[in-house]
Every structure is written in structure tokens, then in C-alpha cells.
Amino acid sequence: MASAMSAMAVQSGRIRVLKEGSRGCEGQFGPVVYWMFRDQRVRDNWALIHAVHQANNANVPVAVVFNLFDQFLGAKARHLGFMLRSLRQLSQDIQQYLQIPFFLVQGEAENTIPDFLRECGASMLVTDFSPLREVRRCKSAICNRVSDSVAIHEVDAHNVVPLWVASDKLEYSARTIRGKITKMLSEYLIDFPTTEPPTRKWSGKNQLIDWDDLIAEVLRIGAEVPELRWCEPGEIAAMEVLTGSKNGFLTKRLKNYSKDRNDPSKPSGLSGLSPYLHFGQISAQRCALEAQKLRKSHPQAIEAFLEELIVRRELADNFCYHQPHYDSLQGAWEWAHKTLLDHANDKREHIYSREVLEKAQTADPLWNASQKEMVYHGKMHGFMRMYWAKKILEWTRGPEEALETCIYLNDKYEIDGRDPNGYVGCMWSICGVHDQGWRERPIFGKIRYMNYAGCKRKFDVDRYIAYVNKLVGEAKKRKAENLLSEK
Numbered sequence: 342m343a344s345a346m347s348a349m350a351v352q353s354g355r356i357r358v359l360k361e362g363s364r365g366c367e368g369q370f371g372p373v374v375y376w377m378f379r380d381q382r383v384r385d386n387w388a389l390i391h392a393v394h395q396a397n398n399a400n401v402p403v404a405v406v407f408n409l410f411d412q413f414l415g416a417k418a419r420h421l422g423f424m425l426r427s428l429r430q431l432s433q434d435i436q437q438y439l440q441i442p443f444f445l446v447q448g449e450a451e452n453t454i455p456d457f458l459r460e461c462g463a464s465m466l467v468t469d470f471s472p473l474r475e476v477r478r479c480k481s482a483i484c485n486r487v488s489d490s491v492a493i494h495e496v497d498a499h500n501v502v503p504l505w506v507a508s509d510k511l512e513y514s515a516r517t518i519r520g521k522i523t524k525m526l527s528e529y530l531i532d533f534p535t536t537e538p539p540t541r542k543w544s545g546k547n548q549l550i551d552w553d554d555l556i557a558e559v560l561r562i563g564a565e566v567p568e569l570r571w572c573e574p575g576e577i578a579a580m581e582v583l584t585g586s587k588n589g590f591l592t593k594r595l596k597n598y599s600k601d602r603n604d605p606s607k608p609s610g611l612s613g614l615s616p617y618l619h620f621g622q623i624s625a626q627r628c629a630l631e632a633q634k635l636r637k638s639h640p641q642a643i644e645a646f647l648e649e650l651i652v653r654r655e656l657a658d659n660f661c662y663h664q665p666h667y668d669s670l671q672g673a674w675e676w677a678h679k680t681l682l683d684h685a686n687d688k689r690e691h692i693y694s695r696e697v698l699e700k701a702q703t704a705d706p707l708w709n710a711s712q713k714e715m716v717y718h719g720k721m722h723g724f725m726r727m728y729w730a731k732k733i734l735e736w737t738r739g740p741e742e743a744l745e746t747c748i749y750l751n752d753k754y755e756i757d758g759r760d761p762n763g764y765v766g767c768m769w770s771i772c773g774v775h776d777q778g779w780r781e782r783p784i785f786g787k788i789r790y791m792n793y794a795g796c797k798r799k800f801d802v803d804r805y806i807a808y809v810n811k812l813v814g815e816a817k818k819r820k821a822e823n824l825l826s827e828k
């Protein structure tokens with residue numbers, strides 16, 4: 342009897358055939374391999390479900406392979422430690438509960454993945470989807486390098502409504518994509534099937550991965566930005582943040598979301614899900630399904646949460662996919678580009694170097710606090726991210742330098758950095774992407790302006806600064822203790 346998992350095919354709209362396979366000379370079908378990249382989870386993963394479904398249909402085994410790049414968008418110990426600790430658990434779970442082997446290869450995926458496929462005689466590669474150029478470049482190189490017989494399928498396991506279903510063009514704003522996404526929710530926001538082991542078992546050898554060694558190595562190389570203590574990696578931890586009985590977002594913190602999410606002095610007002618969503622340790626669809634159950638009791642909070650989780654997040658993927666210049670001034674709309682250049686040479690009260698900014702040594706204590714929140718805590722409050730980025734526009738020599746600095750710092754320190762949301766967040770703040778034009782003023786031109794007085798009116802600035810100072814104190818104490826114990 343076919344398993345529950347194999348019985349359910351993934352909706353065809355979620356899958357794109359990147360390459361048809363010719364089925365080899367004897368018409369024999371080899372294993373299916375899932376190259377896991379963006380969606381690093383066993384549970385609620387449409388790409389994994391599709392890989393197993395394809396394997397069961399062809400009565401062949403299936404394996405998961407993960408490529409650890411030598412260098413990917415400047416990831417440091419903070420990012421790689423979080424990712425590998427979660428993958429270590431995933432590799433055990435997937436073997437134990439689904440009897441699917443997990444392989445880890447190192448280097449450039451455009452070499453390692455075709456090599457892996459060749460070695461195991463695979464006939465099909467399934468990948469998850471990312472709109473970022475590095476991943477797309479890599480996938481097209483893989484398509485060119487694998488043998489004619491291998492088929493390659495891409496599954497959007499990250500977005501609730503697959504990117505290519507939601508829209509086939511660059512959307513102007515949340516207003517223009519919202520209706521397109523909500524129209525498709527009845528079709529795509531559906532329950533996941535139960536995951537069961539594939540029918541045909543892998544006959545080759547499993548790989549013994551020395552995780553301790555691997556983790557120690559990435560921690561050593563990326564030591565400049567250390568790991569975080571407060572943010573436990575993995576699927577179980579992610580579900581705990583979503584629905585845990587102790588301090589879960591939906592179970593304990595939801596009721597104040599619409600009110601507190603713009604108050605940086607109340608950090609637990611936000612869901613705290615972004616690290617898990619970024620690394621794919623939780624599915625946005627799972628978050629939405631769980632959230633929907635509470636729509637009756639907390640209509641406003643759920644509305645606001647789903648707007649961020651689905652509309653804003655998927656709009657960011659749309660931008661990065663359809664705008665090749667998603668992280669540069671060239672990616673700004675024409676009006677914004679013009680207004681920024683018109684004001685590029687306006688006199689600035691302060692110009693700070695990247696080093697001064699990075700060390701949080703500006704004359705603005707609120708900005709310094711937000712920078713420290715990012716450096717030491719690894720996750721700046723969402724409201725402060727806007728203020729933080731806009732000040733960088735005010736304090737650097739021009740919009741290009743501002744954007745570069747903003748992305749550099751965001752990607753280096755934010756645990757959820759190196760994400761479409763990050764590129765779009767910086768582009769929104771500095772280049773007015775997905776925003777509208779506002780009253781013209783120096784430096785900003787028609788880009789929306791934010792200032793200290795506005796923040797003071799909105800929330801308790803001193804309380805936020807005190808909160809960050811406490812975090813910094815704790816982080817420094819930990820560092821000193823670590824140094825002592827190393828000695």
C-alpha cells in the first residue's frame with residue numbers, strides 16, 4: 342500500500358521543471374536526490390514531500406544532500422553555528438524516522454551536486470527555491486553540468502503561495518500583490534500530509550559526518566561574529582517559539598502583537614520567528630495554519646501577523662526574483678533614484694565612517710543602541726531596523742554608500758540576515774522600494790523620513806536603551822567568562 346506521503350502529490354503549481362530528464366540509455370530510473378538549501382527541515386517541507394513522491398512512483402530510493410559552501414554571503418559563526426547545529430539534528434531525525442540518508446558535501450554546489458548525482462546514479466534532482474542570484478546561478482550551472490538523463494525539479498517550499506503562481510512580474514507594492522496572494526490562499530494554504538518513510542530503501546552506505554569537527558571549524562573561522570545563546574536552533578525549538586506552552590508566540594504572546602510589535606522596548610511583542618523562517622527550520626505555511634486557528638479569538642493580531650508573514654515576506658521574494666539589482670541603487674524605482682541623486686550632495690550634519698557605525702560610536706544614543714542590539718543580540722527589533730537604516734542614509738556620503746553599509750552590517754550581524762527580507766528592508770528604508778514618495782526634504786528627497794523625536798513620541802526610548810545596555814552587559818560578561826575558561 343502506498344504511504345500517506347506518497348499518496349499525496351505536491352500541487353503541480355508548486356513545482357517547476359528546470360530540466361527534463363531523458364531517462365538514460367536502458368530506460369532505468371536511478372535514485373531521487375533532494376538538494377536541500379533554503380528549507381532546512383524534515384517537517385512540512387514540500388520539496389522533501391515531492392522528492393519522496395517521485396521516488397515512490399519510480400520505485401527508487403531517495404536521499405537528501407546538503408552542500409556547505411566554502412563561503413556564502415559572508416556567513417559567520419553566528420549563522421553557520423545555528424545552521425549546522427540544526428542540520429545535525431535533522432540528519433539524525435530524517436534517518437531515524439524516515440530512513441532517508443542525509444549527506445553533507447563541501448565546496449561549490451555547482452561541482453559537488455553533479456558529482457554526487459553521478460556517483461549515486463541519480464535520475465532526478467529536486468531542489469527548493471530561493472530568489473537570490475547566487476543560488477540561481479548555481480542551479481543553472483548544475484542544469485548544464487548534469488547528464489542528459491537527469492531531470493531537475495524546483496519546488497517552492499518557502500512561500501505559502503509559490504512565487505511564480507502569485508505573480509509573474511515585479512510588483513510595485515504590498516497593495517499590488519496582496520490581492521493576488523490572498524486569491525490563491527484557498528488553494529495553497531492547505532494542510533501538509535503526514536510524512537512517512539519512502540517505500541524503497543537506500544542501499545548504499547550512509548555517511549558518517551563529524552559534526553563536532555565541522556562546527557568547531559566554522560566557529561573558528563567565523564569567530565568575529567559569535568554564536569547566540571538565546572536562540573536555540575532546530576525544528577523543535579522553532580515550534581516552541583510558535584506554539585510552545587512556556588512562551589510561544591501564538592500561545593502566550595499573540596494578544597498584544599498588533600499593539601506592541603512597533604514598540605522596541607517590548608521585544609517579546611514580536612513573534613521572534615525570523616531566524617527559523619530564514620533558515621527554513623520552520624515553514625511559513627505551518628505558522629499561517631496555526632495562526633489561522635486563532636482568527637476568531639484574536640482577529641486583529643492574526644490579520645497583522647499574516648500580513649507580515651505572507652504578504653510582506655512573499656513580496657520580498659518577488660522583488661529579489663524579478664529585480665536583478667535587488668541590492669543596489671539601480672534597483673530603486675525611477676522617482677526614488679532621481680530624488681536620491683538630486684540630494685546626494687546635500688550637506689550632512691554628520692558623516693560617519695563604516696568603522697564608527699559598526700562600533701556604534703555615533704552621537705545618537707538611540708541609533709547606537711539599535712546597532713548594539715544587532716551586534717550583541719543578533720536580532721534588532723523590526724521597528725528599529727527602519728530608523729537604523731534611514732539614519733545611515735543621513736550619515737554617509739551618499740545613497741550608494743548608505744545602502745552598501747546597511748546591507749554589509751545587516752548581513753554580517755543579523756541572525757536572519759542574508760535574506761530577501763533584508764535586501765528589501767534596506768531598499769525600502771533607503772531607496773523607497775514598495776513605499777510612496779513623501780514631502781521633499783534635504784538628503785532624503787522624497788524618501789520617507791524618520792527621526793529621534795518621532796521615536797520618542799512612539800515608544801519609551803530610554804527603556805529600549807536600558808534594555809539593550811543590559812543585553813550588552815550580559816554578552817560581555819559571557820565573553821569574559823569564556824576567555825577565562827579557555828585559558
Ligand SMILES: Cc1cc2nc3c(=O)[nH]c(=O)nc-3n(C[C@H](O)[C@H](O)[C@H](O)COP(=O)(O)OP(=O)(O)OC[C@H]3O[C@@H](n4cnc5c(N)ncnc54)[C@H](O)[C@@H]3O)c2cc1C
Nearest residue numbers: 611612613614615649650653654723726757758762763766
Ligand atoms: C532595514 C531592514 C532590514 C531588515 N532585515 C531583515 C533580515 O535580514 N531578515 C528578515 O527576515 N527580515 C528583515 N527585515 C524585516 C523585519 O524587520 C524582520 O523580518 C522582523 O523584524 C523579524 O522579526 P520577527 O520574526 O520577530 O517579526 P514578526 O513581526 O513577528 O514577523 C513575522 C515574520 O513576518 C515576516 N516579516 C515581518 N516584517 C517584514 C517585513 N517588513 N518585510 C518582509 N517580511 C517581514 C518575517 O518573515 C518575520 O519573521 C528588515 C527590515 C528592515 C527595515
